[in-house]
Amino acid sequence: MGKRRKLETILIENNIVSNEQLQQIVQYAHAVGIDLHEAVLQKKIASPDAVMMAYAESIGLPFIHIDDVSIDTAIVAQIDPMTARQNSFLPISADQGHILLATTKPVIPDVAEQLRLQFNMSVRCVICTPAELSSAIAQYYPRDAVKIEPPNAPATQKPVAKPKAKPKAEPVEPMNDEDKRDRLLKVIASFNFTVAGVFFGLSHFQIPRVIYNSGYHFLFSIILGILIGAVVGYFVLRKLSR
Numbered sequence: 001m002g003k004r005r006k007l008e009t010i011l012i013e014n015n016i017v018s019n020e021q022l023q024q025i026v027q028y029a030h031a032v033g034i035d036l037h038e039a040v041l042q043k044k045i046a047s048p049d050a051v052m053m054a055y056a057e058s059i060g061l062p063f064i065h066i067d068d069v070s071i072d073t074a075i076v077a078q079i080d081p082m083t084a085r086q087n088s089f090l091p092i093s094a095d096q097g098h099i100l101l102a103t104t105k106p107v108i109p110d111v112a113e114q115l116r117l118q119f120n121m122s123v124r125c126v127i128c129t130p131a132e133l134s135s136a137i138a139q140y141y142p143r144d145a146v147k148i149e150p151p152n153a154p155a156t157q158k159p160v161a162k163p164k165a166k167p168k169a170e171p172v173e174p175m176n177d178e179d180k181r182d183r184l185l186k187v188i189a190s191f192n193f194t195v196a197g198v199f200f201g202l203s204h205f206q207i208p209r210v211i212y213n214s215g216y217h218f219l220f221s222i223i224l225g226i227l228i229g230a231v232v233g234y235f236v237l238r239k240l241s242r
Helices: 007-013 019-032 036-043 048-059 081-087 109-119 130-140 177-202 209-214 217-240
Strands: 089-095 098-103 122-127
Touching: 007 019, 007 036, 007 048, 019 036, 036 048, 048 122, 048 130, 081 089, 081 109, 081 130, 089 130, 098 109, 098 130, 109 122, 177 217
Parallel strands: 098 122
Antiparallel strands: 089 098
C-alpha cells in the first residue's frame, strides 16, 4: 500500500487548483477557521465532486454518490433525527458487523460511540458532497420528524426518592465518679427543698379540720412533703441522666 497523499498534494497533482490558488485557499482556511476542503468549496474554485473525492482520498475513505446506493430505511428509522441533522450524517446500511454512514467528514468520536452502543456495531463513514447529503437528510429526517428512542434503550424511569435516614443518636459518654456524686447531690437538694417547701407552705394555709383536730397535721405535712419531694427528685434524676 502506497503512502497516503495529503490533500494539498492531491489538489495540485490532479490539477484541481493551481499553486497560487492553493496558497490563497490555505490562508483563507486559517483565517476563517475551517478545513481546507471546505475552503475550496466555499471559494467555488473546483467542482464539489472533484474536491470531495480528493478529500476522501486524503483521509483514506471511499467516496460515493448517495443516489447510486440503496438506503436501508429500517436503519434510518432507528436513529434520532436530531442527532443525524446536528452531526450531518445519513445511515446507509447496517451489515457485516458495521453501520455505514454517508457524511462530508468523519463523525466525532462521541457520536460514533453512541451509535456503536446502540447497534452493537462498529461505525464506518463514506464521503459524499455537501449538497447530496443536505438533500438526503431533508428527505429522510425532515424538520418535523419526531424524536425517537433507541430500540434497545431502557425505559426512562422516574427516580425513586430514598427514605431519609434517621439521625443517629450521639453516643452517651459514661459518667465518672465526680459526675455521679454531683448528680446525687442535686437530686437530694431538690428533694429536701421540696419537702421543706410543702411543710412550710401548708403552715400558711388552713388544712382540713378533721386532720387538724386529730393532732396529726404535722405528720400529714411531712408525709405529703416526702411524696411530692420523691416525685420531683425522680424527674430531676431523669433530666440529669440524659
